Amino acid sequence: MERLKLTLAYTGKRFQGWQIQERVPGAGTGTNPRTVQGVVEEAFATILGGPEHMPRVHGASRTDSGVHAVGQVAHVDVPERAKPMDWQLALNGVLPRDVSVVRVEHVDDEFHARFYSKRKIYTYGLWLSRRFVLPHRRGFVWMVDSLDRDAMLEAAALLTGKHDFAAFTNVGSVTKTTVREVLGIEPVACIQAGHVPGAPEWPEETWRFEATGFLKQMVRNLMGCLVAVGRGKLRPADVQHILDGKDRTRAPMTAPAQGLTLQRIFYPDD
Structure with a gap:
């Protein structure tokens, strides 16, 4: 696996915060809480080939509902085969308009967006x-x-x-x-x-x-x-x-x- 460090920007108005919340069983997509973490993970799944390939994206800060960001940091592990991909271009091509990937960096496996922050x-x-x-x-x-x-x-x-x-x-x-x-x-x-x-x-x-x-x-x-x-x-x-x-x-x-x-x-x- 290859670990990526993402710098993200988003407007918080239409999000129920950063962190994925418990989904309502049997509810449609529009009923379940919309979170930044959720839409970023869905974008990765789209690029990697479907929900079964959806990785977990770990954020540095659990911003609340309605809070904005221009410098949120997250990390995610993707398959080694996808290493050459231009992840910034690919993600911004499928993400909704209220989220953007500002920067993508390849980091070592020990990096953790939350625990490494100073x-x-x-x-x-x-x-x-x-x-x-x-x-x-x-x-x-x-x-x-x-x-x-x-x-x-x-x-x-x-x-x-x-x-x-x-x-x-x-x-x-x-x-x-x-x-x-x-x-x-x-x-x-x-x-x-x-x-x-x-x-x-x-x-x-x-x-x-x-x-x-x-x-x-x-x-x-x-x-x-x-x-x-x-x-x-x-x-x-x-x-x-x-x-x-x-x-x-x-x-x-x-x-x-x-x-x-x-x-x-x-x-x-x-």
Whole structure:
């Protein structure tokens, strides 16, 4: 067998997350949950000759329903006979339009997309106005009012570092520990496609979250907390109390899925 490392991009709107879910017995294709992992595996099966040749595709990050990606990483084993194939061209020829293979690499048999990852970067898009939103950004941002960025930055500094993030993970997470190391949380420049220099800038702000690893819905929970601070519903000092309390019920709401994008996953060779 030959192991491939895939870099994938997708829009999450029509997916029930990355991971294959339990299928409903006797249900038609349209009834069963549509997942990114599922459609990628089906694409491999089509190319390799049918469902009996369908390989398992292992993803690095189990993105939730509605979450997007431009840098999801996965690995898959394919028959040695298929090694010479241009897998990027072949897969993109059969995949649906909301998934693309950005890159294909041949890796050694020990590589594992999930367990070999060293750190991850997610971004979250905020639209700082309720008066309008650009149509092509509607499914990629959370519409909020103007926010107190200084207060958000003060709170973000408290969340950076190695902490127990039990208050920022949702139920359903199976993990040995809720301790994670956040390397940085900050707003970054957002360049709109087609923007003309000198034209009015759109009220969009992108926040970048980098960590050695994240818990279930952790980024969305952190973003929800920071927005609550930006709206004046919480003080930065309250965030420290929430973090120390390790109680999810004391933390603010989870930010909507559509604003979140998995940007990049780093490996030892990066």
